[in-house]
Amino acid sequence: MKSVWRQPLFLIGFGIITFFLLGSFVFEWIFGNEPKQTLYLEENGRVVEGTPISPKWIHPLGTDQFGYDMLAKIMLGAKYTILAAMAVAALRMLIAVPLGFALGTYLKRHRSWVNGLIDPIHYVPMTIFAVMLLTPVLWMPPDGFSTGIVERIVIQVIIMALITIPIVAALIGNEANLLYRSEYILAARTLGASRRRIIIRHLFPQMREKLFVLYGQQVVETLIVLAHLGLLELFLGGTDVDYDPMMADPPRSIAFEWAGLFGNSFRYLQAAPWLPLGPAICFALVILAIAAMIEGYTRATNGQVKLPKRKKLAFVSDDTIEWNQKQLKEKMVLLQSKEKQKVKS
Amino acid sequence: MKGFAKWLIQLAVALVSIWLISGVPLLISGFQEGKFLWADYIDTLKNLIDSLFPIQDFAVEYYMGWHTKQLPLFPNLAEYIQYSLILLFSALAAAIIFALLGTFFTMLLKERARQRVKMVFFFLESLPDILIILLAQLIVVLIYKKTGVLLSSIAAIGDDRIYVLPVLCLMILPMIQLYRLCMLTFEAEERQMYVELAKSLGFSKVFILFAHIFRNAIISVFFQSKKTMWFMLSNLFILELMFNIPGIMLFMSQNMSGELFMITVLSFFLPVFLLYSLGEWAFMRRLKRGGAAL
Numbered sequence: 001m002k003s004v005w006r007q008p009l010f011l012i013g014f015g016i017i018t019f020f021l022l023g024s025f026v027f028e029w030i031f032g033n034e035p036k037q038t039l040y041l042e043e044n045g046r047v048v049e050g051t052p053i054s055p056k057w058i059h060p061l062g063t064d065q066f067g068y069d070m071l072a073k074i075m076l077g078a079k080y081t082i083l084a085a086m087a088v089a090a091l092r093m094l095i096a097v098p099l100g101f102a103l104g105t106y107l108k109r110h111r112s113w114v115n116g117l118i119d120p121i122h123y124v125p126m127t128i129f130a131v132m133l134l135t136p137v138l139w140m141p142p143d144g145f146s147t148g149i150v151e152r153i154v155i156q157v158i159i160m161a162l163i164t165i166p167i168v169a170a171l172i173g174n175e176a177n178l179l180y181r182s183e184y185i186l187a188a189r190t191l192g193a194s195r196r197r198i199i200i201r202h203l204f205p206q207m208r209e210k211l212f213v214l215y216g217q218q219v220v221e222t223l224i225v226l227a228h229l230g231l232l233e234l235f236l237g238g239t240d241v242d243y244d245p246m247m248a249d250p251p252r253s254i255a256f257e258w259a260g261l262f263g264n265s266f267r268y269l270q271a272a273p274w275l276p277l278g279p280a281i282c283f284a285l286v287i288l289a290i291a292a293m294i295e296g297y298t299r300a301t302n303g304q305v306k307l308p309k310r311k312k313l314a315f316v317s318d319d320t321i322e323w324n325q326k327q328l329k330e331k332m333v334l335l336q337s338k339e340k341q342k343v344k345s
Numbered sequence: 346m347k348g349f350a351k352w353l354i355q356l357a358v359a360l361v362s363i364w365l366i367s368g369v370p371l372l373i374s375g376f377q378e379g380k381f382l383w384a385d386y387i388d389t390l391k392n393l394i395d396s397l398f399p400i401q402d403f404a405v406e407y408y409m410g411w412h413t414k415q416l417p418l419f420p421n422l423a424e425y426i427q428y429s430l431i432l433l434f435s436a437l438a439a440a441i442i443f444a445l446l447g448t449f450f451t452m453l454l455k456e457r458a459r460q461r462v463k464m465v466f467f468f469l470e471s472l473p474d475i476l477i478i479l480l481a482q483l484i485v486v487l488i489y490k491k492t493g494v495l496l497s498s499i500a501a502i503g504d505d506r507i508y509v510l511p512v513l514c515l516m517i518l519p520m521i522q523l524y525r526l527c528m529l530t531f532e533a534e535e536r537q538m539y540v541e542l543a544k545s546l547g548f549s550k551v552f553i554l555f556a557h558i559f560r561n562a563i564i565s566v567f568f569q570s571k572k573t574m575w576f577m578l579s580n581l582f583i584l585e586l587m588f589n590i591p592g593i594m595l596f597m598s599q600n601m602s603g604e605l606f607m608i609t610v611l612s613f614f615l616p617v618f619l620l621y622s623l624g625e626w627a628f629m630r631r632l633k634r635g636g637a638a639l
Binding site for chain 2: 113116117118119120121122123124125126127128131132133220223224227228231232262266269270273276277280281283284287288290291295322325328329
């Protein structure tokens with residue numbers, strides 16, 4: 001196996017993720033928890049632009065409608081979004097891997113109907129499922145939350161992990177079952193290896209690389225579901241709803257996580273396109289980084305996928321080859337007509 | 346006949362599964378008080394069955410201001426469902442057609458150019474759907490501001506139906522996925538012996554591609570496209586939300602209830618299940634006779 005760290009794609013992806021994660025913590029450490037606020041821009045003593053300010057040198061990504069710097073908000077929020085997605089995917093794998101192996105080995109006989117039971121879950125869009133289950137947890141009731149923010153984040157991570165566990169487990173189960181039928185497993189079984197030993201010694205090491213790739217895909221999927229939830233105003237760690245009948249503020253997210261930044265600003269798309277575009281592009285960047293890491297990882301483990309190069313092996317001239325082909329074709333045509341005659345007679 | 350019985354069992358298991366899932370939201374709704382409402386869950390499951398028969402009288406509750414109204418399945422809900430399904434299937438058809446066309450053109454390229462094209466699509470595949478929809482809406486607005494030509498309206502107002510832009514947005518990601526899938530299967534097929542034979546017989550590249558590789562690769566593309574279908578459902582939901590499209594998904598997210606949830610899932614599950622079972626049956630029958638798939 002070649003080292004993962006020599007794969008440029010993997011390194012680029014890893015670099016982007018580290019930049020956002022480390023950057024997020026360092027940013028908070030240096031500039032504090034509050035983004036810079038600019039209420040208006042002055043030029044020669046005259047106000048030229050009020051909030052939201054479009055992207056300028058001092059505000060590379062513009063500011064929101066209250067004058068807070070978008071770049072600062074995005075940097076502060078990066079850690080919540082990325083870490084939450086990683087935690088959801090990790091928890092999912094932690095539960096789904098043993099379940100999947102059990103399904104592929106101990107419950108081999110029941111696999112077909114279990115699969116039939118799990119199959120329709122695919123027809124429920126994950127986002128809708130997540131919305132249904134998370135609304136009671138995340139939407140602030142009129143008399144305030146009864147739970148703390150950490151508690152809510154933990155509950156959200158657990159629920160988001162649980163909803164796709166059947167699908168992931170079935171996927172791993174089918175994969176494990178395919179491996180289970182291979183010859184070296186049969187040999188191990190004849191020698192008296194128990195199922196547990198087969199799982200630990202044979203199946204898991206065989207599938208380790210695939211599981212890493214699956215983990216990456218799960219992180220991407222979670223990020224997308226988080227963004228969708230943001231659009232529905234269900235933010236990571238709870239939605240702060242203002243129930244004031246007059247002049248109520250729009251629902252807002254408690255931390256500066258990206259789903260909230262995106263979901264809050266989506267309706268300003270035409271007036272201030274930098275507001276939703278900034279977080280959306282950051283989502284795209286992180287997803288791209290993970291995709292690049294997956295690609296780099298598979299290249300390192302499988303060796304780069306290369307088609308064998310075709311050498312010219314012919315020592316005879318092209319004319320001869322052409323003549324040969326012609327002869328072959330003529331013979332084929334002759335054969336065909338003979339066949340036809342046979343059929344007729 | 347045995348195959349048909351198996352198919353029926355599959356369908357029955359799937360229906361039971363959908364029925365069980367539809368009650369789950371109620372099971373969880375007591376979550377903040379820290380308990381699962383098992384008794385209510387069982388009751389809901391019974392009610393779901395009762396409400397289904399007879400199907401003509403099926404109706405869901407629907408909020409209008411402070412009142413709840415009953416909205417019947419026929420014709421009101423069916424209209425929402427029809428609109429969503431039209432969007433979904435036209436996007437799927439467009440995605441398949443463009444993915445296949447793209448694959449044909451890339452297969453005709455030289456090896457090195459092909460690698461580059463594939464790399465570009467690899468990066469495009471990881472764009473999130475929200476960004477694509479945002480960009481599409483922005484571009485339409487920009488074109489309108491610059492030239493005064495409105496290519497397509499970017500949001501549905503009232504009961505207006507818009508098709509062009511949503512289908513375009515919905516088809517982009519599945520198209521890229523299918524394209525990458527097609528390239529993988531086509532390239533695997535290209536390395537088979539019979540292709541070498543056909544090449545050595547002097548058939549042209551285009552002819553081999555159409556008459557041999559395409560017909561053999563299409564089966565595996567068909568089976569894999571089911572996953573793309575699932576992926577599109579999530580996209581459809583977010584699309585309806587961002588374009589304010591009066592489809593079943595948007596309606597469901599505004600008026601959540603067990604019955605509505607069941608009807609929505611069924612309305613997507615049944616057509617797709619039938620389509621894929623039929624396709625599978627037809628392909629398998631031809632394959633068993635020893636012929637090509639098409």
